[in-house]
Amino acid sequence: MEKIIKVERNHFGEIINFQTSSGRIISYQKALNEIEAGVISGVEVQENELGASYIVNENDDRDFSNYPPIFQ
DSSP: OEEEEEEEEOTTSOEEEEEETTSOEEEHHHHHHHHHTTSEESEEEEEOTTSOEEEEESSSOTTOTTSOBSOO
16 A cells, blocks of 8 residues: 655645655645545545545644655
């Protein structure tokens, strides 16, 4: 099972892409779909009060703030 290892953020600081342990770079939406399908582990999909889905890390770093960027 794949895990998320890196993130790409836009100029607002929002995550727009993830890199998986197999080297794939996937969009936020694709990651949501794959997490729900059980392809990616170590993260979960939650819903905010408006019903929008978002991804959180199951570890202490829930917002991926300590994850390295995809492109340096």
